[in-house]
Amino acid sequence: MEQLKVVIDGIDFIANQTVKLDLRLDLERLSKFQPGQFIHIRVNHGTEHMLRRPISIANIDIEKQILTVIFKQFGDGTKALAQLQPGQLLDVLIPCGNGYPIDELKISKALLIGGGIGVPPLYYLAKKLVEKDVEVSTILGFQTKDDVFYHDEFNRMGKCYVTTNDGSYGSKGFVTDVIEKETLDFDYYFSCGPKAMLKAVQNQLNHFPGYISLEERMGCGIGACYACIVSSADKSKYKKVCVDGPVFKVNEVIL
Amino acid sequence: MDLSIEIPGLNLKNPIMPASGCFGFGKEYCQFYDLSKLGAVMIKAATLKPRLGNPTPRVAETYSGMLNAIGLQNPGVEKIIKEELPFLKQYDLPVVANVAGSTIDEYESVTESLRQTTDIAAIELNISCPNVKEGGVQFGTVPEVAAEVTRRVKNASHVPVYVKLSPNVTDIVSIAKAVEQAGADGITMINSLTGMQIDLNRRQPLLANQVGGLTGPAIKPIAIRMIYQVYQAVKIPIIGMGGVSKVEDVLEFLLAGASAVAIGTANFQNPMICSDIIDQLPACLAKYGFSSAKEAIGGGHH
Numbered sequence: 001m002e003q004l005k006v007v008i009d010g011i012d013f014i015a016n017q018t019v020k021l022d023l024r025l026d027l028e029r030l031s032k033f034q035p036g037q038f039i040h041i042r043v044n045h046g047t048e049h050m051l052r053r054p055i056s057i058a059n060i061d062i063e064k065q066i067l068t069v070i071f072k073q074f075g076d077g078t079k080a081l082a083q084l085q086p087g088q089l090l091d092v093l094i095p096c097g098n099g100y101p102i103d104e105l106k107i108s109k110a111l112l113i114g115g116g117i118g119v120p121p122l123y124y125l126a127k128k129l130v131e132k133d134v135e136v137s138t139i140l141g142f143q144t145k146d147d148v149f150y151h152d153e154f155n156r157m158g159k160c161y162v163t164t165n166d167g168s169y170g171s172k173g174f175v176t177d178v179i180e181k182e183t184l185d186f187d188y189y190f191s192c193g194p195k196a197m198l199k200a201v202q203n204q205l206n207h208f209p210g211y212i213s214l215e216e217r218m219g220c221g222i223g224a225c226y227a228c229i230v231s232s233a234d235k236s237k238y239k240k241v242c243v244d245g246p247v248f249k250v251n252e253v254i255l
Numbered sequence: 256m257d258l259s260i261e262i263p264g265l266n267l268k269n270p271i272m273p274a275s276g277c278f279g280f281g282k283e284y285c286q287f288y289d290l291s292k293l294g295a296v297m298i299k300a301a302t303l304k305p306r307l308g309n310p311t312p313r314v315a316e317t318y319s320g321m322l323n324a325i326g327l328q329n330p331g332v333e334k335i336i337k338e339e340l341p342f343l344k345q346y347d348l349p350v351v352a353n354v355a356g357s358t359i360d361e362y363e364s365v366t367e368s369l370r371q372t373t374d375i376a377a378i379e380l381n382i383s384c385p386n387v388k389e390g391g392v393q394f395g396t397v398p399e400v401a402a403e404v405t406r407r408v409k410n411a412s413h414v415p416v417y418v419k420l421s422p423n424v425t426d427i428v429s430i431a432k433a434v435e436q437a438g439a440d441g442i443t444m445i446n447s448l449t450g451m452q453i454d455l456n457r458r459q460p461l462l463a464n465q466v467g468g469l470t471g472p473a474i475k476p477i478a479i480r481m482i483y484q485v486y487q488a489v490k491i492p493i494i495g496m497g498g499v500s501k502v503e504d505v506l507e508f509l510l511a512g513a514s515a516v517a518i519g520t521a522n523f524q525n526p527m528i529c530s531d532i533i534d535q536l537p538a539c540l541a542k543y544g545f546s547s548a549k550e551a552i553g554g555g556h557h
Binding site: 001002003042047048049050051052075077091093216217218219220221222223224225226227228229230237238243 | 276277278279282283284286287299307308311312313314315316318319320321323325328471472500520521522523524525526527
């Protein structure tokens, strides 16, 4: 891991309160990232924001040499990040955490299930899976129409189902409703989203192997402060989301 | 510029050290710089048995600071001695072990366990953790109790004992005097201030523990004031901490009366902060007319 100042190439709102941030990075560094890893971003100079913000990698464009992250404006820190302009420098720790170990898995068909701001890391994952000739289907869940992003992008990589809580876009309901209704053929599933969704998905798909990516409030982001812990399945110890995760095997931790 | 400082058990090449709980046992930060550069390192608190700590959320950002309620998660003193301390041995770096407990007996037992290692230079006696139900801060708020823990740990210890004071008291000077009389070799101050943040959506305290310890630049003026007062009342040295985020803060702590300065929360914002400040310290001291770090200690008292 290293601390680096990177140049902002572009910054845009792509959905309700949802910001896409493109960062310029060299090939050598870009090629080291795994899908599911995150970068730990310093909000600004000065002492107003003492904690960095952990944000998952949404895409890596090797040709353009761009790393993309997508985040939602929740509080003052993410609002400040959304005000950044192209050309400005951003202080980041990269790369952070463990990603989806797809090179170690024998997969022919993968099911990706994302909820809200858990969707972005699945995009780079889908891209890497398709590169490996894995057939990808995706289920994306959002609250409402205004929150939806990347439907077309995921559609280009395989069958993509979108569902909204209020039915204003795609089908009405939760990702679990789609899993129940549709005939889905896969040998591994990968999921990222709110804890309640991950729990429901894990219960529903308990006969399938898979990986989940967790979100937690973090301090250092490098494993030193013990802020972002999650209990191991046997309750004997805590794992650190920032360095042992954020990606965990299904049933490796208690949600 | 001479940055060296000598206080009981600690021959410091410079007065800068990471504060306990913010630096783990050093492993994570060695990927950013050579830890031998530090004056010393204060490692994460040790209890007798492993502790899992509190549920999450454990941290929340606040204006120029943060709240934490980790709850003394640690693998227990034996594992720390066997699995964590050997790593730090490769560095030219005095290690300060932080001793915590739920009872005076536990503090004593942890200290006795530490006798088996030669890898520590001093003990920081943590009678001020606000985030555990039993022990911690309750030993740091009553002068007589603070003195009793200090006496017992001092007797059990083979290295100098620095007592970490809580700012969550009416009169910190009386606690400082009590631990000095009980035999403390030094004082470290301040631990975090208790605070709370309420989540508007959930309409309840944000941290799972409800209350957390407030740290970061927001608490610096309180730390400076308390160190200034304690410096006037005791003869033992003070290691100061509380919101240090830039080199000028270090000089301010020295002037208030600290002999050395620990950096905590700022490590999260900038993992290079201790290293950066060590680089900047000679120029800062020179700018304000000092020819050594030692010369600045207590310089704010006339």
